[in-house]
Amino acid sequence: MNEVNETQPTESVHGRTFGAPIMEMKNITMRFGGVIAIQDISFDILEGEIRAIIGPNGAGKSSMLNVINGFYHPQEGEIWFGGKKRSPMKPYQIAYQGIARTFQNIALFKGMSTLDNIMTGRFTHMKKGIVSQAIWKGAAEKEEYENREIVEKVIDFLEIQSIRKTEVGKLPYGLQKRVELGRALAAEPKLLLLDEPMAGMNVEEKEDMSRFILDVNDEFGTTVALIEHDMGVVMDIADRVVVMDYGKKIGDDTPENILKNQAVIDAYLGVAHE
């Protein structure tokens, strides 16, 4: 866990350098009644990397993301974020710490336009109180347009200018996924969690989405942690991969080495009974 320190950036196989761990999970155990969803799992996420979490269905990947952004509170273990131990927090408090996420099943605000959805992503950056908002002219208006500028950058980046004013409930699936990514990006997070960003997409949409994730990581330096089932995508874009199976961690390595890991092969392909 402590092999990485701040003075020595770690080298990855791709020749990319990363900073200190932005997030460290230490011996996390999460039980639901008798079911152990996550069992004694530790891993870290380095600043600037793309970290993938993979595993078969029911391995506990989504539970892991829910632990990270505060929907679940693990019974055991510690979560370190930004070099500090994190006390149990509500999800909205964690948003203020700089963690944003998307959901496996799209969780957009269906009655609102694309623009409003992404503007809502700026919530943590907007501070003006109720009185100045009621008056609007002046402080609240200024803040709105400052944030609108950032939102417009996100819209340009994701190439969704044409649907700016469209109600998101009326958009096709692939675009909805993109708007959801936009909403998370608008928060300018330190850590971006993506829960199956490519689920249900065709090859072209997957290529677009992969490009966006790589660009986000590259241009804004955002640390990304993602759950994905498409192995091809994971191998192509991830810097390091955590593999989970039945709530346990069975591998944590670069994509190349993960492919050679016997435990991972067994989990995915099954073990021959002789």
Next chain:
Amino acid sequence: MFYREAGDFKTSYKSDQETFPLKLDKVLFWIAMAIAAFVVPFFLNEYWEKAIFLPFFIYALAAIGLNILTGYCGQVSLGTGGFMAVGAYASFKLMTGFPALDMFVVIMIAGLITAGVGVLFGLPSLRIKGFYLAVATLASQFFLVWLFNKWEWTYNYSATGQINSPQRDFLGIVVTGPYTKPWATYLFCLGFLFLFAWIARNLVRGRIGRSWMAIRDMDIAAEIIGVNPLMAKMSAFAISSFFVGVAGALYFAVWLGAAEPTEAFSIDQSFDVLFMIIIGGLGSILGSLIGAAFIVLLPVLFKNVFVGILGIPTDIAEFSQIILVGALIVFFLIKEPHGIVAYWRTLKGKLRLWPFPY
């Protein structure tokens, strides 16, 4: 051409987010407001004041309030009548307790008191949703009306159990009591509606309005982007109740002049305001105004056309009106949950492209 966006280019975020994006809209709105403020008062008689304008303004205010809670924040409330009663009784106590207080101040304080009560009855919304919350707010309706019936202090121990609004003024102009001039009460209520519609519009287009809509559409996602559900729901209850309380105070003090809780603030009030926002348009300020106009004017229209012109007996006219409202509500809930205002938007969209829709 008439009513087109063509050539109406937006070059700043400010102009892109205006309330009236079309220049024509804006001009028409201000002309209408100027007529309402400077021309109508000269031609106003008591009938138009008491039967049409005051009920419209006051119900519109209540409808905007309920729309903030139900249309924008997604919390169904059936307690509107009860909260209007709180506003009314608060203003009554203030008017009798502090006779020197200006009427504007009285009504604003009454609104604040109602906001507090609204937050109190809004607390269950943190745990329960939808249908169950509606039932919980229904309890507030019955409790509050019961309270104002039983607690004698609230009606100053009067023998009848009624409350009567004494004569009070706004900046020296008499707006309550028996000696009011139609133009004074008309402008007083119009002023309130204008001010509060503007405030509501500002709130819903900014950060706080988006936090309400986020809670309405997907509360889990709202939470992970930083919206505190407690704050969002309680602020919606507070602001909504504030609006409803102001409406209740105006309803009693300026419009009716006297009120008795069981009748004036019955469950029918709650339903009427709910019907207004369903028919007018959930989640729209304009919709609240349209809905209020519709529900207030429909009985007047029925009375004048059916009874006055066609000579149909009053009771038949009244029942057919109830049937019509009921049928319309079913129709809107099934066909157009966004209400009349959605048709207006569609029409506008069509007009934009007319006569070459492709």
